[in-house]
Amino acid sequence: MAVRRNLLLLSNSTLHPSGYLEYAAEYICEFLRSRKVEEVLFVPYALRDQDGYAAKARSVFESWGFRLSSVHESENPALAVANAQAIFIGGGNTFQLLNNLYENKLIDVIRKRVLESGIPYIGSSAGTNVSTVSINTTNDMPIVFPPSFTALGLVPFNINPHFIDTDPNSTHKGETREERILQYHEIPGTPPVLALREGSILKVEGDKAMLIGKFHARLFVPGKKTEEFPTGHNFSFLL
Amino acid sequence: MAVRRNLLLLSNSTLHPSGYLEYAAEYICEFLRSRKVEEVLFVPYALRDQDGYAAKARSVFESWGFRLSSVHESENPALAVANAQAIFIGGGNTFQLLNNLYENKLIDVIRKRVLESGIPYIGSSAGTNVSTVSINTTNDMPIVFPPSFTALGLVPFNINPHFIDTDPNSTHKGETREERILQYHEIPGTPPVLALREGSILKVEGDKAMLIGKFHARLFVPGKKTEEFPTGHNFSFLL
Numbered sequence: 001m002a003v004r005r006n007l008l009l010l011s012n013s014t015l016h017p018s019g020y021l022e023y024a025a026e027y028i029c030e031f032l033r034s035r036k037v038e039e040v041l042f043v044p045y046a047l048r049d050q051d052g053y054a055a056k057a058r059s060v061f062e063s064w065g066f067r068l069s070s071v072h073e074s075e076n077p078a079l080a081v082a083n084a085q086a087i088f089i090g091g092g093n094t095f096q097l098l099n100n101l102y103e104n105k106l107i108d109v110i111r112k113r114v115l116e117s118g119i120p121y122i123g124s125s126a127g128t129n130v131s132t133v134s135i136n137t138t139n140d141m142p143i144v145f146p147p148s149f150t151a152l153g154l155v156p157f158n159i160n161p162h163f164i165d166t167d168p169n170s171t172h173k174g175e176t177r178e179e180r181i182l183q184y185h186e187i188p189g190t191p192p193v194l195a196l197r198e199g200s201i202l203k204v205e206g207d208k209a210m211l212i213g214k215f216h217a218r219l220f221v222p223g224k225k226t227e228e229f230p231t232g233h234n235f236s237f238l239l
Numbered sequence: 240m241a242v243r244r245n246l247l248l249l250s251n252s253t254l255h256p257s258g259y260l261e262y263a264a265e266y267i268c269e270f271l272r273s274r275k276v277e278e279v280l281f282v283p284y285a286l287r288d289q290d291g292y293a294a295k296a297r298s299v300f301e302s303w304g305f306r307l308s309s310v311h312e313s314e315n316p317a318l319a320v321a322n323a324q325a326i327f328i329g330g331g332n333t334f335q336l337l338n339n340l341y342e343n344k345l346i347d348v349i350r351k352r353v354l355e356s357g358i359p360y361i362g363s364s365a366g367t368n369v370s371t372v373s374i375n376t377t378n379d380m381p382i383v384f385p386p387s388f389t390a391l392g393l394v395p396f397n398i399n400p401h402f403i404d405t406d407p408n409s410t411h412k413g414e415t416r417e418e419r420i421l422q423y424h425e426i427p428g429t430p431p432v433l434a435l436r437e438g439s440i441l442k443v444e445g446d447k448a449m450l451i452g453k454f455h456a457r458l459f460v461p462g463k464k465t466e467e468f469p470t471g472h473n474f475s476f477l478l
């Protein structure tokens with residue numbers, strides 16, 4: 001049986017110099033409308049001001065003609081997920097987000113809704129990190145200690161959002177992003193890492209994965225040479 | 240009873256454009272010689288190529304007239320720490336480093352040797368992160384999952400090494416370093432964070448802490464305005 005999976009995985013929420021989610025508006029609207037979604041369940045767990053975060057997301061989704069409810073406003077978050085038409089997990093701190101998903105016991109229920117019922121899932125930044133195998137390739141600061149780095153596993157690889165190329169003129173001696181991902185791959189058994197630059201989106205439908213947005217993406221596979229792939233590229237081989 | 244603590248905490252190992260540890264050579268040599276140290280125990284756990292890492296550290300310390308043994312060459316790492324005249328923990332990946340310290344059961348034995356026997360401790364980058372309360376303010380990618388983020392606790396605050404100022408011209412939408420530390424401080428009960436730019440060193444002797452090296456440091460205290468302090472500043476109030 002094919003996996004019933006509908007994912008729109010954004011590298012980032014805001015692309016300079018446009019407003020919140022503006023650069024991705026046409027993709028998000030088409031993704032939701034073509035699936036007859038009228039209301040989106042928002043997960044604001046990556047930030048601490050969840051009321052403020054939900055209000056910001058609500059105003060954008062309402063301006064596009066969708067209703068938005070926030071899981072943090074629900075007495076029973078698992079039930080809210082069970083009844084959701086679609087889920088949007090926003091960015092912020094990935095550790096905080098994953099920790100809150102575990103604390104609210106939402107890992108299994110989200111995975112089931114997305115992989116078995118096939119409800120549309122939109123992730124942005126940290127919300128994209130948690131859709132993958134693990135949060136081992138987040139860029140965030142580990143401000144809270146989650147019970148595990150294992151994430152939703154909606155795809156069998158990891159993503160590095162906000163990927164940034166090495167600046168050849170930098171004198172800073174912290175590891176470059178490329179070095180960090182290569183160090184991750186020194187560990188046996190680690191999955192491929194798809195690095196998405198800001199403005200890039202991965203769209204996954206069942207067993208098809210396609211890069212959309214404006215930019216190339218960089219693929220890291222353990223034991224192989226790192227490769228660049230253009231927008232429009234078919235990444236289904238990763239599934 | 241005063242704490243018997245002798246720490247030299249480096250923000251980084253290499254300062255552009257000089258060689259490995261070169262910028263800190265005079266501080267390290269004075270720190271060890273004034274304490275009659277002849278041999279240093281090196282902890283190469285932050286990188287995977289521990290043989291190569293130990294060889295690199297050995298050649299530098301030998302060029303200064305010290306012997307260097309590496310804890311990973313010892314059959315009994317805890318015994319090596321118990322017999323060490325001084326400890327140097329090098330940089331790399333902070334998660335890998337802390338995980339290896341836990342796996343080799345070295346947390347308590349290092350803490351005891353440094354805080355009770357007063358043996359000199361040098362940390363660089365990740366080796367500075369693990370000397371503090373926790374690794375919550377590392378910049379590294381979480382490539383391995385340690386059993387805890389709690390670290391050696393040789394000082395009662397956290398450090399952010401490789402601190403980098405916000406570039407006002409950047410269009411990148413990942414969090415700035417400043418934003419990351421402020422998000423950490425939104426969590427109740429978090430300790431102060433001393434942000435050390437590359438080239439800065441904190442020297443701690445008993446209940447005295449002094450900033451040395453070339454640059455200002457930035458102090459984040461929950462609920463207070465972030466402040467800059469010049470090199471030479473007395474940070475003993477943090478102890």
Ligand SMILES: [Ca+2]
Pocket residue numbers: 091092093094125126140414
């Ligand atoms: Ca983030």
Ligand SMILES: [Ca+2]
Pocket residue numbers: 175330331332333364365379
């Ligand atoms: Ca590092």
